[in-house]
Amino acid sequence: MTAPAVRTRRTSPAREALLGYSLLVPAFVVLGVFAYYPLYRLVHYALYRPNRFATREVYVGPSNISDVLGGDEFLDGLWITVKYVLYTVPTGLVLGLLLALAAHRHLRGIKVYQAIFSSTVATSVAVAAIVFFGLVNPEIGKFGDVEFISLARAESALRGVALTSIWQNIGLTFVIVLAGLQAVPDAVIEAARVDGFGPVRRLFRVTLPLISPTLLFLVVILLIFGFQAFAPMELLTNGGPARSTETLVFKIFRRQGPAQISEGAVMALGLFGLTFLVTLLQLTLLNRRVHYGD
Amino acid sequence: MAGVTFQGVTKRFGETTAVDALDLEIFDREFLVLLGPSGCGKSTALRMIAGLDEPTEGTIRIGDEVVNGVDPRDRDIAMVFQSYALYPHMTVFKNIEAPLVTRPMSVDGGPPRKLTKEERQVRVKEAAATLGLEPYLDRKPGALSGGQRQRVALARAIVRRPRVFLMDEPLSNLDAKLRTQTRVELVDLWRRLETTFVYVTHDQVEAMTMATRVAIIAEGRLQQVGRPQDVYEHPANLFVARFIGSPPMNTFDAVVRPGDGGLVAKVGGALVPLPADAGAVVDQEVVVGARPEHLEVHPDGQLDGIVRTVEVLGHELHVICEVAGHLLIVRQPSDRPAPTVGASVRLRPDPAHLHLFDAATGERLG
Amino acid sequence: MATDRTRGVPPVVRNAGWYVLLTALSLLVLYPVWMTIVRAISEPFVYIQEGQPFFPVAVDWGVFGTAWADGAMGRSMLLTTAVVAVITVAQLVTSTLAAYSFAYLRFPFKNVLFVLLIATLLLPIEVTLLTNVRTIRELEWLNSFQGLTGPFLASAFGIFLLRQGFLGVPSELRDAARLDGFGHLAFLRKVALPVNRPIVGSFVLITALGAWNNYLWPRAAVTEERWETIQVALRRISVARPERFNVGVAAAIVASIPILVLLVVFQKQIIRGLTAGAVKG
Numbered sequence: 001m002t003a004p005a006v007r008t009r010r011t012s013p014a015r016e017a018l019l020g021y022s023l024l025v026p027a028f029v030v031l032g033v034f035a036y037y038p039l040y041r042l043v044h045y046a047l048y049r050p051n052r053f054a055t056r057e058v059y060v061g062p063s064n065i066s067d068v069l070g071g072d073e074f075l076d077g078l079w080i081t082v083k084y085v086l087y088t089v090p091t092g093l094v095l096g097l098l099l100a101l102a103a104h105r106h107l108r109g110i111k112v113y114q115a116i117f118s119s120t121v122a123t124s125v126a127v128a129a130i131v132f133f134g135l136v137n138p139e140i141g142k143f144g145d146v147e148f149i150s151l152a153r154a155e156s157a158l159r160g161v162a163l164t165s166i167w168q169n170i171g172l173t174f175v176i177v178l179a180g181l182q183a184v185p186d187a188v189i190e191a192a193r194v195d196g197f198g199p200v201r202r203l204f205r206v207t208l209p210l211i212s213p214t215l216l217f218l219v220v221i222l223l224i225f226g227f228q229a230f231a232p233m234e235l236l237t238n239g240g241p242a243r244s245t246e247t248l249v250f251k252i253f254r255r256q257g258p259a260q261i262s263e264g265a266v267m268a269l270g271l272f273g274l275t276f277l278v279t280l281l282q283l284t285l286l287n288r289r290v291h292y293g294d
Numbered sequence: 295m296a297g298v299t300f301q302g303v304t305k306r307f308g309e310t311t312a313v314d315a316l317d318l319e320i321f322d323r324e325f326l327v328l329l330g331p332s333g334c335g336k337s338t339a340l341r342m343i344a345g346l347d348e349p350t351e352g353t354i355r356i357g358d359e360v361v362n363g364v365d366p367r368d369r370d371i372a373m374v375f376q377s378y379a380l381y382p383h384m385t386v387f388k389n390i391e392a393p394l395v396t397r398p399m400s401v402d403g404g405p406p407r408k409l410t411k412e413e414r415q416v417r418v419k420e421a422a423a424t425l426g427l428e429p430y431l432d433r434k435p436g437a438l439s440g441g442q443r444q445r446v447a448l449a450r451a452i453v454r455r456p457r458v459f460l461m462d463e464p465l466s467n468l469d470a471k472l473r474t475q476t477r478v479e480l481v482d483l484w485r486r487l488e489t490t491f492v493y494v495t496h497d498q499v500e501a502m503t504m505a506t507r508v509a510i511i512a513e514g515r516l517q518q519v520g521r522p523q524d525v526y527e528h529p530a531n532l533f534v535a536r537f538i539g540s541p542p543m544n545t546f547d548a549v550v551r552p553g554d555g556g557l558v559a560k561v562g563g564a565l566v567p568l569p570a571d572a573g574a575v576v577d578q579e580v581v582v583g584a585r586p587e588h589l590e591v592h593p594d595g596q597l598d599g600i601v602r603t604v605e606v607l608g609h610e611l612h613v614i615c616e617v618a619g620h621l622l623i624v625r626q627p628s629d630r631p632a633p634t635v636g637a638s639v640r641l642r643p644d645p646a647h648l649h650l651f652d653a654a655t656g657e658r659l660g
Numbered sequence: 661m662a663t664d665r666t667r668g669v670p671p672v673v674r675n676a677g678w679y680v681l682l683t684a685l686s687l688l689v690l691y692p693v694w695m696t697i698v699r700a701i702s703e704p705f706v707y708i709q710e711g712q713p714f715f716p717v718a719v720d721w722g723v724f725g726t727a728w729a730d731g732a733m734g735r736s737m738l739l740t741t742a743v744v745a746v747i748t749v750a751q752l753v754t755s756t757l758a759a760y761s762f763a764y765l766r767f768p769f770k771n772v773l774f775v776l777l778i779a780t781l782l783l784p785i786e787v788t789l790l791t792n793v794r795t796i797r798e799l800e801w802l803n804s805f806q807g808l809t810g811p812f813l814a815s816a817f818g819i820f821l822l823r824q825g826f827l828g829v830p831s832e833l834r835d836a837a838r839l840d841g842f843g844h845l846a847f848l849r850k851v852a853l854p855v856n857r858p859i860v861g862s863f864v865l866i867t868a869l870g871a872w873n874n875y876l877w878p879r880a881a882v883t884e885e886r887w888e889t890i891q892v893a894l895r896r897i898s899v900a901r902p903e904r905f906n907v908g909v910a911a912a913i914v915a916s917i918p919i920l921v922l923l924v925v926f927q928k929q930i931i932r933g934l935t936a937g938a939v940k941g
Contacts (some may be wrong), residue, residue: 013766016766017766017768019761019765019844020766021761021767023757024757024762024773026757026814027754027758028777028814029814030754030810030811030813030814031816033810034788034792034795034810034811035780035783035788036780037791038783038790038794038795039787039788041795042787042788042790045791099685099688102678102681102682102685107675107678107679110682113685115927116686116689117685117686117689118927119920120689121869121923121934122916122919122922122923123873123916123919124872124916124919125873125875125891126873126875126894127894127912129899131692131695133902135692135695137902139902140708140905142695167688167689167692170688170689171689172934175931175934176934176935179931227786228784230875230876231875231879231891234879234895235895236899249876252789252790253880261790261794265790269787271786272782272787275782275784275787279782344835346835346838346839366838366839367838367841371839373835373839375835375836377832379832379835381836381851382855383854383857392840393839393840395841396840396842396843396846
């Protein structure tokens with residue numbers, strides 16, 4: 001036998017709101033302390049420079065911001081970062097595409113190759129840097145004297161460092177492009193074959209356009225990785241020779257002390273602006289693509 | 295066991311009114327079907343009984359008590375959803391058990407308390423037995439067929455022995471053959487449980503075959519409520535007249551004119567005599583309705599038409615004619631000779647089964 | 661009528677061609693790995709003298725033991741494991757709570773708060789590094805567990821991912837749970853999380869992976885050797901001592917083993933997590 005039990009009033013909107021807010025507290029506290037508060041302080045340090053002993057601060061104002069952003073250090077760092085991105089993103093994209101196209105087929109044992117290609121996702125930046133240290137370091141590296149990527153010369157050092165990221169990114173780019181390829185319906189490719197498209201034509205006219213959202217996503221990821229590059233530089237060249245591998249993040253990292261923090265803060269804000277632009281680009285491009293693609 | 299009462303219930307979602315001033319009494323132990331086209335508000339009305347949505351205005355009672363503001367779990371109702379809403383990661387047993395786990399229930403007339411594991415097990419097995427689910431208790435929903443899943447949803451509903459059962463289009467996900475079979479089983483279940491069933495559907499065949507009473511809803515408003523036969527024979531307005539019946543009622547525009555011995559409806563050039571209690575006035579614009587079985591091809595017929603096509607169904611024929619710009623369907627037994635396509639025919643409506651509706655309001659006249 | 665010729669090359673040859681290509685491409689990935697292993701187990705001076713050959717020379721398998729002991733790898737691996745565990749659990753908890761709130765509860769300014777949350781994706785640790793270090797120092801959290809884990813106890817990405825998952829639970833299932841008497845906690849435990857197990861699993865793995873491989877923050881947040889996580893410790897063990905590079909490389913190999921194991925065991929879930937945003941549908 002059943003009988004209606006306790007009559008409870010439904011949760012009032014006020015109680016639901018209270019619960020809603022309280023569940024957000026843990027995450028927002030952490031993000032507040034470690035994301036928003038630091039941002040605020042970056043702005044503060046951009047405008048107020050501490051003295052060497054961190055006892056006093058001098059107001060340097062917005063002109064400080066324009067000075068630093070227009071200054072050699074920041075512009076060098078920016079240019080080096082951009083170069084790094086130019087080295088790592090197109091190669092990463094092409095390599096990932098190549099490997100995924102090769103491994104996206106029905107062959108016995110293809111899974112083994114797929115596992116090999118994706119294996120570099122297991123490497124950390126530090127491990128990848130150490131691996132390449134052994135290959136390109138001028139003194140003890142096997143290919144240390146290859147001019148094009150020599151870490152000993154300012155002209156080529158960045159390229160040598162870039163090898164680390166390129167190699168490390170292979171796993172991720174492969175996994176992502178492969179997923180994109182696997183999502184293309186077989187029926188579409190077969191229709192293209194029936195229509196008489198040869199393999200090259202199929203690739204450029206059918207496959208690539210269909211996976212373009214995935215490729216775009218990948219480009220954005222690689223861009224962000226490129227902008228954030230730090231460990232390879234620190235481990236392989238320590239920023240040299242002659243600061244030729246000092247990316248923005250590297251320069252920021254070196255400006256933790258009170259005497260440099262003001263300059264570093266402006267640079268960090270510059271990096272923030274860069275990240276913002278890239279994200280904006282991603283959102284607009286991706287949205288347009290999605291509408292055409294669907 | 296209890297009935298459900300809607301008093302002046304209105305439900306608005308922002309600018310849209312889903313249910314408009316609904317007054318409906320659902321009697322204890324009846325099988326009431328809320329019937330209407332998609333988006334007419336019938337599901338919203340059902341959800342308000344369950345407490346998943348609250349009325350913007352008006353009161354809902356279950357039994358004698360007002361349930362506005364009462365949490366769904368305390369209304370002593372059970373619901374079967376269109377998609378069955380089974381917990382995909384739980385076994386059939388756990389799915390059926392779910393309503394018993396958190397809710398205190400009164401056992402043997404005592405004060406409500408939480409059931410023990412053994413007590414729950416007994417009830418689950420009972421419900422499973424009623425629906426023939428014993429062999430499947432350890433399976434997960436993913437391993438069951440559509441029909442079996444539906445029975446699990448039913449078992450979950452009956453395990454609590456609620457006083458009202460709510461069903462939201464439970465047959466729409468089944469194939470045609472299974473649907474017919476399940477219709478019979480559901481009515482059977484209703485008889486065995488002797489509990490109020492409130493059933494929502496857009497399929498008028500389901501409504502007519504299962505309901506003790508049908509409530510037709512359109513655009514949030516109750517159009518008519520009554521026994522299936524009454525609704526069929528005396529539709530309260532044009533909407534109901536056209537919605538109920540398959541093939542649908544033939545309707546055509548007409549004007550009321552005086553004629554010898556009473557009023558006639560002027561349809562194009564034809565004059566159709568109206569019964570004395572038609573309730574219409576001269577010059578009134580009306581819509582005349584005649585069901586396909588109440589029209590016949592007859593030389594004395596008042597309506598002139600041309601045969602467009604003849605559909606052979608085996609047990610009967612449907613003769614579809616164009617009359618004064620309307621397409622009318624005539625049901626004719628197979629043993630009568632079918633007219634040829636393209637032929638001119640005369641159609642005679644059965645004067646005892648003519649329906650008259652005001653052209654402006656759609657309301658029934660007479 | 662054209663001669664009935666199959667397109668060019670017979671399958672056997674074509675397949676062989678693919679195998680050749682695939683193997684060649686594999687070398688791209690495997691060559692550095694192989695050379696690393698060779699380098700680790702070869703005695704460094706001899707190896708360089710011999711012109712850095714493809715095969716190991718003067719093999720010393722004990723190098724792994726040396727790396728472990730000299731680099732105090734045991735301690736840093738343990739520390740890193742603890743840090744990763746705390747970060748993963750914390751992110752799971754904070755993300756689940758916040759995602760539940762955004763997905764199922766109604767309260768004013770919900771959209772504003774959500775935008776504020778997503779906006780933190782624009783503030784990675786690279787941007788906020790300087791002032792976060794400052795905060796850590798002021799709190800005297802330099803060289804501490806709190807310092808290492810703090811910034812990563814919550815993640816906008818995690819909240820976003822879990823919210824998507826929660827929103828994906830069919831609304832009829834939620835209604836059924838409500839009718840069955842499930843309150844918020846019961847619904848979370850019995851329905852929302854179990855139904856989303858794949859997403860939660862992938863999220864946990866990706867978070868753990870990221871936390872283990874993290875370099876920049878532990879490098880900045882730590883100045884004492886005993887507080888170095890494994891990635892930071894590798895720097896000291898390897899590139900700082902190029903003359904004993906074999907030890908450094910051996911250490912790198914050892915440090916990668918846990919992740920490799922994870923990748924092998926949870927390959928499917930990790931890949932699902934990595935490709936989460938990449939493919940529609």
